[in-house]
Amino acid sequence: MVQVNGNYLKLKAGYLFPEIGRRVKAFSTAHPDAPLIRLGIGDVTEPLPQACRDAMKIAIDAMGTAEGFHGYGPEQGYAWLREAIATHDFQSRGCAISADEIFVSDGSKCDSSNILDILGEGNRIAVTDPVYPVYVDSNVMAGRTGQAGDEGRYAGLSYLPISADNGFTAEIPSEPVDLIYLCFPNNPTGAVATKKQLTAWVDYARKNGALILFDAAYEAFIQDPELPHSIYEIDGARDCAIEFRSFSKNAGFTGTRCAFTVVPKGLKGKAANAEDVELWGLWNRRQSTKFNGVSYIIQRGAEAVYSAAGQQEVKGLVSFYMENASIIRKQLSSAGLTVYGGEHAPYVWIKTPDGMDSWGFFDHLLNNANVVGTPGSGFGAAGEGYFRLSAFNSRANVDDAMARIQAL
C-alpha cells in the first residue's frame, strides 16, 4: 500500500493560530456583540501602493495583446525585477549581490521551508526560542527531528533561548551546529541585531562551516541607519549565508504574493562523498524543476516598489505602522506593562504581568478588553510569560485597543 511521510505525525496538533482561532470563535459565539480588535497575526491592513496597482494594470493590458502577452517566464524571476532588487536593496548598501543571485518567489514562507530540499539530512540545526513556527515545522515534516518532548521542543534541534536576559539576541551556541535560522528584525520579539552581533554569527558560521538562513522579511522597519538591513552587510557573509526577503510587510503584499531569496555564488556545502557543492546551482535546479516563477503581473507590481513613487508610498506605510508600534509601546508602558521591541520592527513583545502565563494573558485581554494578541509560548517554550501584539492595523483600532487595555 502507498506509504505516507510519517514525520507529519510528529507535528503537534495544537498549532498556534488554529488554537487562537478556536478560542476567539468560542468567545465570539458567547459574546456576538463584542467589538473584537485583532492584533494577533502579523498581517498588513493598509491599501496596496498606487504605484504597484498602476503597474499591474499596465501588465494586465499587455497580457491582452499578442505583442505584450507573457507566457512562462524565467523560473528565477524576470531580469528587470532581479536587477532592481540587487541595485536598490543590496548594492546601494554596499553589498556585492548581483541580479543572478536573486531568486524571485511567491513567499518567504515557501522559500524558508523549501530551502531544506537542497540540504542534507545529517545537519545539526539550531533555531532560536521563541521562533517563527515554520522553521521548526518544516524541519519536522522533512524528517530532520525526532519526537516532541513535554515542552513542545523536538529532539534533534538545538534551541537557542532569546529573552530579556540576553537582550533578545541569541548567544552563539557552545556546541557546533551546521544550520542556523536567524530572523532580524525578529518575529516574534521585535528585537533587532547590531552589526557586531551579526558579525559574531558570521564569524562562528565561517569557523564551523555552518550555513546561516537569515530571514530579513522585516528589514524595512529598521529606523536606526547604523543597523544592518542585510546579513551581506557583514564581511564574509557571502560565504556562509542565504537571505530571505519579502514584499509582504513593506509594500503590503501579504495577499498579492511576491518575495525573493538571495543565494550567493560560491557559497558551498558538503556532499556525502565530501565533495564541495555550490548551493546556487542546487537552488537554481530546485526552482527550475519544482517552480514556474511568479506571475508576470505580480512581478511588474513588485518592480514598481522600486520606482520613486513606490518608494515614497512604502516609506509612508512603514512610518504608519511604526507610529502604531510607538503608540502601543507608550500606552502599554503607561499601563504599567514591561514592553520590548516595536522600535525597529512592527511587533511589540510584552512581559505578561503578575506572573500570568501567556495563554492566561491571552484570555484576560480577550475577555476583558476584547483584544486578540498572540501568546508568546506559542512561539516556543522560552516565550512563556511573554505576549506579542502586532502594529499592523488601522490607527483607530490601535487607539481603541490601547484605551481598552489602559482601562483594565
Add this chain to the structure above:
Amino acid sequence: MVQVNGNYLKLKAGYLFPEIGRRVKAFSTAHPDAPLIRLGIGDVTEPLPQACRDAMKIAIDAMGTAEGFHGYGPEQGYAWLREAIATHDFQSRGCAISADEIFVSDGSKCDSSNILDILGEGNRIAVTDPVYPVYVDSNVMAGRTGQAGDEGRYAGLSYLPISADNGFTAEIPSEPVDLIYLCFPNNPTGAVATKKQLTAWVDYARKNGALILFDAAYEAFIQDPELPHSIYEIDGARDCAIEFRSFSKNAGFTGTRCAFTVVPKGLKGKAANAEDVELWGLWNRRQSTKFNGVSYIIQRGAEAVYSAAGQQEVKGLVSFYMENASIIRKQLSSAGLTVYGGEHAPYVWIKTPDGMDSWGFFDHLLNNANVVGTPGSGFGAAGEGYFRLSAFNSRANVDDAMARIQAL
C-alpha cells in the same frame, strides 16, 4: 560543515530544454537572419481572456481601498474559487468532489513535485516512458531513486513504455507498484485515455493499495464527449487518486499562474507504524505550513474563467489551438510523416522518418526548416525515434512552419 542533498548530483546535466536552448542559440549565432519558428515548449501564445483581465483589474482596485484590501488569504484558496471549480469542473460531470477537496496553487508543476512531501520513502514508483520530466526529476531530488543508467533511466523507478505498439496508453504493470504517475491527455504524446483504460488503472490501484497521481492539465482539449476529463469520472477513483489541474493551457495562464489539486477526503495511505492516514490532512498541513496561497488578484482572474464570458473565451482559445493541431496533423501526414496525438491534445507526436533518431530530426528541422520542436528521446528512452510539435502558436507561424516542412 553544512551538508547538501546529494541526490541532486544524480540528476543528468543535459536536461532537455536547456540542451534545446543551447542548440538553438548556436544555430542563431551562425545564422542570425534565420526566421526561427518555435513549436518546442508547450507555452501558450494567445492573449489572456478579457473576462480574466477585467476581473483582475477590479480586484486591483479593491486592493487600493481599506474595505476591499485583502491580506493573507486561506492557504487552500478562497472558498468562492474552490466552489466554482468543484461545481463546473467536477460536479457538472457527475464527480462527487466538494470545494474543500480543491487546493488552489500557483502551478501543477509545483503540486506534482511537492506531493512527494507527504509520501513515504519506500514506495515503488511507476512512470510512463516517455514522460513529463518533472515527475522523474522530483523523485530523483527527493532521494526516491538510485543512479541513472546508460539509457538515462534511474534505478528504482518502474518505467512503463508507451508507444504506437500499445496505442500510447501504458499497460498495467505486472509487478506491484505503490505510486503511479499518469497524464491524460498525455504530454508529450498527445494520446488520450478512454473510460475503459482508466477503469483498469483504478481497479489495479484499488486492488494493490496504490495511489494514482493523475495529471489532467490538458483536459480542456478533449473533443470527444465520451472521453473522461477527470479520473473521478471512474468509480472508485476517490479511494486511489489525486488529480492535478491547471489554468495554464485552457485559459492561457502560463505566465499568470494558477492551478489546483484535488485530494479527496477518505483517501488513505499507510504510515510506517501501519496506521492508516488520510492524505487530505497531510496535504492541508503541508500547504498551510509551506505555502501562503495564491495572490487574491490572480484567484479573481481564475474565478472569471467560470463566468459565461470566460467560458466562451476559453472555448475559443481551445478551438484555436486545436485547429492548429489539426493543420499540423494534416500537413505532416501529407508530407509523408506518421503522426499521432493532436486530436484531443495540443501536441502532435511524430515518428521520425528514415530511421533518423530524435536529435537527428531536431537538427534536420532546425537547419533546413528553421523550425524548433522537441526530441522525443528527451522525454525518455522509449521516446527515441519520436518528435513532439506543439500546437501553441499563432496561425501564421503554424502555417509557415508547415509550408517549410512540406518543402523539405
